[in-house]
Amino acid sequence: MTLSSAPGKVYLLGEHAVVYGEPTVLCAIEQRARVGVQRRDDGKLRVNAEDLSLDGFTVEYDGTADEGPDIDVSESLLDAAMGYVDGAIEQVRDVTGNDEVGFDVTIESDIPLGAGLGSSAAVVVAAIDAATRELGVTLETDELAERAYRTEYQVQNGQASRADTFCSATGGAVRVEGDDCRSLAAPDLPIVIGFDGGAGDTGQLVAGVRSLRDEYEFAADTIAAIGDVVRNGEAALADGDLEELGRLMNFNHGLLSALGVSSRSLDTMVWAARDAGAYGAKLIGAGGGGCIAALDPTPETETALSFTPGCEDAFRAELADSGVKRLE
Ligand SMILES: Nc1ncnc2c1ncn2[C@@H]1O[C@H](COP(=O)(O)OP(=O)(O)O)[C@@H](O)[C@H]1O
Ligand SMILES: C[C@@](O)(CCOP(=O)(O)O)CC(=O)O
Ligand SMILES: [Mg+2]
Known part of the structure; x- marks a missing residue:
């Protein structure tokens, strides 16, 4: 098993506008998502995300990519819930050139979902990092941030900035404007x-x-x-x-x-x-x-x-x- 964690974040200023090329400043916080990954040889994806609760239902997604989890919710809600993990694994297959590989993925997170603290970026960054390392590939932080960004971009229908994923991958305080992402001297803010x-x-x-x-x-x-x-x-x-x-x-x-x-x-x-x-x-x-x-x-x-x-x-x-x- 390979295990990585990645932090959530707080926008000091500039969310939403950053999607249209305005600058933003944000910082990583010590609430983390931990993702454990084990390679499977049968090409299937099995995700265990016990913290995953959304709009009144809780799912332990314990099925496979082919079969999907056995729960009674609409497909669109389920796509919204599972899209980030599926997208992260797609990036891992692409960056390692290993199209057929499957994984057991276990997610555990301190970050409330959909609450603005960047649970999606933390899960995606940690999942890509753990799954690539499980295959013997260690990505540079910039490549990891780029792959995580592509995942968010895809799941959010072509509407995402690089801010959350860059901040989660690098930690500290960051400034993002378009594709210019950089670290800032981290101020100790209350x-x-x-x-x-x-x-x-x-x-x-x-x-x-x-x-x-x-x-x-x-x-x-x-x-x-x-x-x-x-x-x-x-x-x-x-x-x-x-x-x-x-x-x-x-x-x-x-x-x-x-x-x-x-x-x-x-x-x-x-x-x-x-x-x-x-x-x-x-x-x-x-x-x-x-x-x-x-x-x-x-x-x-x-x-x-x-x-x-x-x-x-x-x-x-x-x-x-x-x-x-x-x-x-
Ligand atoms: N612990 C988790 N396990 C599985 N998926 C998670 C987890 N935390 C977050 N996610 C994914 O991230 C989505 C929430 O992301 P989003 O709507 O961008 O809000 P935020 O990033 O502010 O938390 C969830 O619907 C789910 O797909
Ligand atoms: C609204 C936005 O600026 C931030 C979204 O943050 P979160 O997923 O709600 O934590 C979108 C983006 O930058 O991709
Ligand atoms: Mg998010």
């Missing part, structure tokens, strides 16, 4: 996460933003404005100016909200954090439901969130210096 227990479908939310952008010039302007917020944020980060960074996170949340990707519970948590004295707060990731991030070096925001109706979990994010980890 990030607090609030989680509403919910999830959003990344593919659908990205598609929703795209159609607004196609329909209204002011939606395209909103996306460009997010880019401006990020460029200002980079200067604030370089100066270590948390107050300014917080203000820009608030602005970024407003713009994401205008693009229709916030929700009542995300807004409630954002306001609870602001009322508790956070420098700023915003939804993170695709939105629709899931997590917000706030900047607060004091315990106030975490305490306030833990008493906020609709907030299921509040915790301080520990930044992850390393990306993919090769465990066995």
Whole structure:
């Protein structure tokens, strides 16, 4: 068996707009997905993902690629649930030139699904890394990030940025603009996460933003404005100016909200954090439901969130210096 782990991430600024070439800044956090892989000689794929729960059903996917799991849910829901793992294995077959190879894959993850903390990227990065190593191939980090990006791009119907997968593969803080991906000197930021227990479908939310952008010039302007917020944020980060960074996170949340990707519970948590004295707060990731991030070096925001109706979990994010980890 070969085992790799990869971290989730928090967008400080710039999700969604990054899909259209605007810059973004994000950092890896110490919530990880671990993927164990064992080669099979019969060419079949058997996935055991006990944490996989989505929209009210839980599946232990214990079937094969041919037969599929034996559960009573629609095919589209199942595709959404299994697409990332299937896509990762497709990349492994392609990059190793081993079209016929099968695997037993076991996934275990600390990262809530579809909540904006990048569970998909972490699972894909760890799966590609473990499965290639199982075949005796160790990918360079850039190649690993590229293959993981192609997986997300495919599953999200041609709508994905390189941000999540690059950040998960390399760890630390990163800046992504188009295909320019680079590491930043990791600032020690006091990030607090609030989680509403919910999830959003990344593919659908990205598609929703795209159609607004196609329909209204002011939606395209909103996306460009997010880019401006990020460029200002980079200067604030370089100066270590948390107050300014917080203000820009608030602005970024407003713009994401205008693009229709916030929700009542995300807004409630954002306001609870602001009322508790956070420098700023915003939804993170695709939105629709899931997590917000706030900047607060004091315990106030975490305490306030833990008493906020609709907030299921509040915790301080520990930044992850390393990306993919090769465990066995
Ligand atoms: N523990 C897991 N086991 C199997 N698949 C997972 C796991 N965690 C995440 N995934 C895959 O990632 C999808 C969620 O990704 P996404 O909608 O992009 O949200 P996010 O990346 O913010 O968590 C899930 O539907 C599933 O396909
Ligand atoms: C909305 C987006 O910018 C981030 C999605 O993040 P997540 O999958 O919700 O963690 C999409 C992307 O960059 O591919
Ligand atoms: Mg994702």
